[in-house]
Structures are given as C-alpha cells and as structure tokens.
Amino acid sequence: xxxxxxxxxxxxxxxxxxxxxxxxxxxxxxxxxxxxxxxxxxxxxxxxxxxxxxxxxxxxxxxxxxxxxxxxxxxxxxxxxxxxxxxxxxxxxxxxxxxxxxxxxxxxxxxxxxxxxxxxxxxxxxxxxxxxxxxxxxxxxxxxxxxxxxxxxxxxxxxxxxxxxxxxxxxxxxxxxxxxxxxxxxxxxxxxxxxxxxxxxxxxxxxxxxxxxxxxxxxxxxxxxxxxxxxxxxxxxxxxxxxxxxxxxxxxxxxxxxxxxxxxxxxxxxxxx
Numbered sequence: 001x002x003x004x005x006x007x008x009x010x011x012x013x014x015x016x017x018x019x020x021x022x023x024x025x026x027x028x029x030x031x032x033x034x035x036x037x038x039x040x041x042x043x044x045x046x047x048x049x050x051x052x053x054x055x056x057x058x059x060x061x062x063x064x065x066x067x068x069x070x071x072x073x074x075x076x077x078x079x080x081x082x083x084x085x086x087x088x089x090x091x092x093x094x095x096x097x098x099x100x101x102x103x104x105x106x107x108x109x110x111x112x113x114x115x116x117x118x119x120x121x122x123x124x125x126x127x128x129x130x131x132x133x134x135x136x137x138x139x140x141x142x143x144x145x146x147x148x149x150x151x152x153x154x155x156x157x158x159x160x161x162x163x164x165x166x167x168x169x170x171x172x173x174x175x176x177x178x179x180x181x182x183x184x185x186x187x188x189x190x191x192x193x194x195x196x197x198x199x200x201x202x203x204x205x206x207x208x209x210x211x212x213x214x215x216x217x218x219x220x221x222x223x224x225x226x227x228x229x230x231x232x233x234x235x236x237x238x239x240x241x242x243x244x245x246x247x248x249x250x251x252x253x254x255x256x257x258x259x260x261x262x263x264x265x266x267x268x269x270x271x272x273x
Contacts, residue, residue, distance in 0.1 A: 007150045007204050010161040011143045015200025018168035019176075019193045037170050038244070042253045044167035045237040046260025051163035052229035054261075055268050056222050059152050063219035075220045079227025086137070087235070129182075135175055135196040142168070143203030145225040151211050151218055155271035159264060160225070166260065167232060 028036070060072050142164045150157030172193060179189035211218055241253050 003150060003154075004205070004208055006154060006157065007147050007208050008201055010150070010157060011146050011200045011204035012197065014142050014146055014161050014164035014168060015139045015197030016194055017197075018165045019172045019190075019197050021169055033173070037173060038241075038249070039252065039256045040166070040170040041237055041240060042256035043260040044163075044170065045233050045241065046257035046262075047163045047166040047264050048229040048233040048237070048260075050261040050264035050268075051159055052226040052233070054265055055156055055159050056149065056226035056229065059149075059156055060219040060222035060226065063152065063222065068219070072219065072223045075223035076227045076230075079224035080231050082224070083228055083231040084235070086141075132179075132192055132196055135193070136199040138171075139196055139198075139200040140203030141228065143200035143205075144207040144221075145228055146200070147204040147207035148211060148218065148221040148225050151208065151215070152222060155267075159267055159271075162267075163229060163264065167237065 057072070057076070060075075061069055064072050146157060146160050146164060149160035176189055176193050179192060180186055184192065207221075211221055241257075244250070244253075
C-alpha cells in the first residue's frame with residue numbers, strides 16, 4: 001500500500017474514527033461513563049509517554065546520529081515551548097470572548113435583565129465555536145505527528161496512531177458534551193465533532209509532502225512530535241489524574257498507565273525484533 005494511503009487512513013483513524021468511537025459513550029449511562037473515562041485517560045497517558053520516550057525520541061536520535069543528539073534535545077525543548085504557546089493562545093482566545101460577553105451582560109445592570117438569557121446563549125455558542133477551532137488546530141497537529149512518524153517507518157507510524165487515538169477518545173467525549181451544552185443539537189454536535197477530524201487528514205497530507213521534500217529534517221520533526229506527546233501527557237492529562245487521590249483510584253491509575261506503557265513497549269519491541 002502506498003505510504004500516503006497509510007498516512008491518510010491512520011490520520012483519519014486518529015481524527016475521525018476516534019470521534020465516532022467516542023459517540024459510543026452516548027449510550028452508556030453517565031455514572032458508568034464517569035468510571036470508564038478516567039481509565040482511558042490513564043491508559044492514554046502511558047501510551048503517549050511510551051510513544052515519545054521509547055519510540056519517537058530514540059528514532060529521532062538514531063536518524064540524526066549521536067553527534068546531533070544536542071540538536072535533537074534542543075528540538076524537544078523548542079517543541080515543548082511551541083505547544084505551550086499554542087495552548088496559551090487557544091486558552092486566551094477561549095476566555096477573552098466568553099468573558100467579554102459576560103462583562104457586557106453585567107455592565108447593563110438590572111434594567112436589561114431580560115437580555116440575560118440571550119447573552120448567556122451567545123456566550124455558550126461562542127464557547128462551542130472556540131471548541132471547534134481548537135479541535136481543528138489540535139487535530140491538524142496530530143496529523144503532522146502521524147505523517148512524520150510514517151515517513152520514518154510504518155511501524156512507528158502505527159504506534160503513533162495508537163497513541164493519538166488513545167488520548168483523542170476521552171478528549172472527544174468531553175468536547176461533545178461542551179458542544180451540546182453550547183446549544184448544538186446532539187446530531188449537529190456529532191457531525192461537527194467528526195468534521196474537525198478532517199483537519200488531521202489535511203495536516204498529515206501537508207506534512208507528508210513538506211517533510212518528504214526535506215528528509216534530512218525528519219529526525220528533528222520526530223523530536224518535535226515526541227515533545228508534543230510529552231506535553232499532552234504531562235501538562236494536559238497527568239494534572240487531571242491527580243484530582244483523585246484516594247488509594248483505590250490511584251492504584252487503578254497506575255495499573256492503566258502501566259498498561260499503556262506496556263502495550264506500546266511491547267509493540268516497539270516486536271517491530272524491532
């Protein structure tokens with residue numbers, strides 16, 4: 001199968017199929033969903049950390065050569081900074097628009113109380129649109145990571161796809177809930193959630209042609225991909241795991257995190273045996 005076809009299929013799995021799989025939780029009772037999703041988050045954390053440290057980063061160092069290890073380290077550091085800035089921009093935009101509407105609402109006092117519902121709906125709608133924009137950007141970056149991994153080798157691309165899909169499922173469940181809360185119908189929220197996955201395919205195709213023309217930069221792209229996975233795991237997922245500190249929940253988190261690490265490590269070992 002041509003490499004570009006592999007990339008398109010796996011980018012679609014990471015961006016679109018993960019959203020479709022998340023829809024399955026619509027038919028799961030809320031109390032059961034609340035028990036299942038934390039396990040997904042723990043598994044995704046382990047898978048992302050293992051994919052970054054056991055697959056992407058070693059591949060980057062091997063591709064660049066030991067003499068360029070410092071440059072690879074600099075790319076990881078730069079990648080962490082890049083994802084930090086991207087998240088800051090998205091969060092700033094997310095807070096600026098809704099809060100602006102909220103401030104406008106309070107500034108008019110009781111005399112315009114009849115507009116309260118309209119302003120609230122507008123604020124929620126704006127939040128929903130920002131969720132879609134943020135998702136599209138996030139998915140496009142995921143597509144770039146998948147393409148970079150596949151250009152190195154197919155097994156690495158498949159491992160990267162698994163790691164991307166693992167953290168996308170719980171993320172998409174949360175985004176679906178936000179879109180419904182923002183006033184979108186469940187059907188429209190589903191379609192829009194699936195549509196943002198197309199950004200993953202677009203990002204992957206663009207990265208494929210850009211990186212294929214400059215293959216000498218591929219190890220550094222893999223280092224940035226590893227930085228992205230590390231940032232998502234450490235800054236995005238692990239803080240959420242710390243919200244539950246009771247011994248039973250903590251033990252379950254460790255087990256599911258270890259399962260994520262173990263499966264990626266096993267797959268990595270099998271592909272290099």
